[in-house]
Amino acid sequence: MSSRSRRGRVAAALAAALMLAVALTACSKSSSPSPSETAKEDAAVNAYVYTYPLVTMEVTRRQVTNLPRPNGRTAAPMNQFANMAFLPDASFTAVVRPNVDTLYSSMFYDVSKEPLVISVPDMGDRYHLFPILDMWTNVQASPGTRTLGAGHGYQFAITGPSWHGTLPAGVREYKVPTDGGWVIGRIQVNGPDDIPAVAAIQRQLTAAPLSAYGTAYTPPDNTELHPDWPTGQEVAAYIHNLTPQQYWDLYYSSLSHNQPRPEDKGLLDQLAAAGWTPDKKLDLSQLPEPDRGVWQDAWPKALSKIEIDLAGAPVNGWNVARTGMGAYGTDYARRANIAHGGLGANLPEDAIYPNTRTDATTARLNSDRNYALHFAPDQIPPVHAFWSLTMYNDKGFFIANPINRYAVRGEQLHKNPDGSVDVYIQRGNPGAERESNWLPAPVSGDFNLVLRLYWPDTNIVDGTWNPTGITITH
Known part of the structure; x- marks a missing residue:
């Protein structure tokens, strides 16, 4: 073999090796997400984590308000108290970790049209509290024995973020950042023999729109019923089994979904840069395939961060x-x-x-x-x-x-x-x-x-x- 031929083969081999190295480098780069792709994935996970509490509240709300009138146990229409005038036993599985210390009087509220005035009777020295949650699950106020004292009744009004007006004398205002939310009343009960006394207190609780203040108000029957809403579902399991698109459809149809809290601005700016906002519906079918995949992959990743044991x-x-x-x-x-x-x-x-x-x-x-x-x-x-x-x-x-x-x-x-x-x-x-x-x-x-x-x-x-x-x- 001539030296010229030998040099030609060496050169060809070197060229092939160089091309292979370039190809491997390109392959390596393509298999790892770029910084922009990683940012999209993080944003999608953060959007699920951010919205999960409101979706949980919405599923709970739909399960316990979708009926014409209070059922005498755990459910009632919006802006009406559901009084749980019994103590659960070993057959009770409607709520995880129930207690036998208090009887519940709970109410999902909507104050988008006008404030809601709550009247609480005098309970003597009986411990009680009526924490007011916004739709993001934050406790906005906790009227009760600790904050207002014992030995007297009181009235308070829940007002929405856009309401500005004057309340009747003696009515305390609690302004919330969302039009919707949940009041979870708890009244001390001292065993089965004490249930009738607490049930009598529960019957004296009232909730009425401000326009009906001072009148003998009777809530109308709820006629806006939804046969497609979930019933009898364990809330966390129900949400877990949603597809990403079902999750977002539920979020964008939820009460107060477009009412973020003021402190959320920093996160919302980041999510907006990644293409997500709380008021523009996310339709995965309209996204390019890579972006659709990001949102689909982010759902189980978000659940892995959410569905962990509570720990202190x-x-x-x-x-x-x-x-x-x-x-x-x-x-x-x-x-x-x-x-x-x-x-x-x-x-x-x-x-x-x-x-x-x-x-x-x-x-x-x-x-x-x-x-x-x-x-x-x-x-x-x-x-x-x-x-x-x-x-x-x-x-x-x-x-x-x-x-x-x-x-x-x-x-x-x-x-x-x-x-x-x-x-x-x-x-x-x-x-x-x-x-x-x-x-x-x-x-x-x-x-x-x-x-x-x-x-x-x-x-x-x-x-x-x-x-x-x-x-x-x-």
């Missing part, structure tokens, strides 16, 4: 969430997380709910073992209202037991001679002397507990006080 700072085996509840500011991930797992959360000043699935050693709570929760005299939960300990199964529902006891209340527990308190958590009756402090465990399997602290003292809110760990007894 772990202490003595308990998860204690003291911040980021009820008022979320621009913490949109936290807001979505709470909407998924604890819709309607109170402000920490009103209630804090430590919860646990483990004992003090972090071993799972299981009915094969006997446990005790001990509070020394100076460690009994410092609350201005009351506290309770409630047991649930892994699905968040009550557990059937021989005495139909699903919770114990602090003020009803027997104290030891030194002033301390023990709660006995086990499936077997601990004996006559301890039965008043017995919280029955299931026949078999794991369980979990929620410690409800109503109107907690400041040293609970700031973390100075923490619940003691649950210990195994013999």
Whole structure:
């Protein structure tokens, strides 16, 4: 072979290698998203996370207001109270982690036309609260014993963002940034024998438009019924199973979807740059294929950020969430997380709910073992209202037991001679002397507990006080 031929083949080989390197580089670059593509993906995920709480509120609203008149249990038309005048038992599965401490009087409201005036009767020293949530799930105000005092009735008006006017004398105004929202009234009930007294209070609650103030107002029947709206659905599961386009169709037909809060401007500017706004409907079928794929891929990514267990700072085996509840500011991930797992959360000043699935050693709570929760005299939960300990199964529902006891209340527990308190958590009756402090465990399997602290003292809110760990007894 001549030297010239050899040089030609080498040159050809080098050229081929160079072309292959260029091709590999191009392939490598094409397989990784560009900065602009990554920004689009992040924006799409953020849009889902941002809007999820309002969609959750809307699905809940549609399920409990789509009827002609109050059903006497958990549902009522818009701007009317649904009074839950009963205590749930082990057969009740309509709400996750129900309580037997309060009776609910809840109402979805729409004040786009005019303010709504709420009249609350005198309840004496009975603890109660009526937190007002906007459609983004933020607690705008919490009228009740803590904020307005006890021993008197009162009136307040919910007014929308565009209303400006004068209210009657003595009517307190609570202005909300959305025309729609939810009032979740809770009234202390002291066991089954106390239900008639609380039910009588509930019947005295009224809600009337401002134009009917001072008259004998009777709400009209709701004639705007929607047979296509969901009913009997577990809200989080219903939303999870929506396609991306179904999700956005639901969002853009939701009450107050185009009424963002003032602090949302920074995020909305970012989302607008990526092509999303709260008032221009997103139609995925009209987008170029790459952009459509971004929105479709972003939905499961967003759910992976939203559908996570509620968690607080772990202490003595308990998860204690003291911040980021009820008022979320621009913490949109936290807001979505709470909407998924604890819709309607109170402000920490009103209630804090430590919860646990483990004992003090972090071993799972299981009915094969006997446990005790001990509070020394100076460690009994410092609350201005009351506290309770409630047991649930892994699905968040009550557990059937021989005495139909699903919770114990602090003020009803027997104290030891030194002033301390023990709660006995086990499936077997601990004996006559301890039965008043017995919280029955299931026949078999794991369980979990929620410690409800109503109107907690400041040293609970700031973390100075923490619940003691649950210990195994013999």
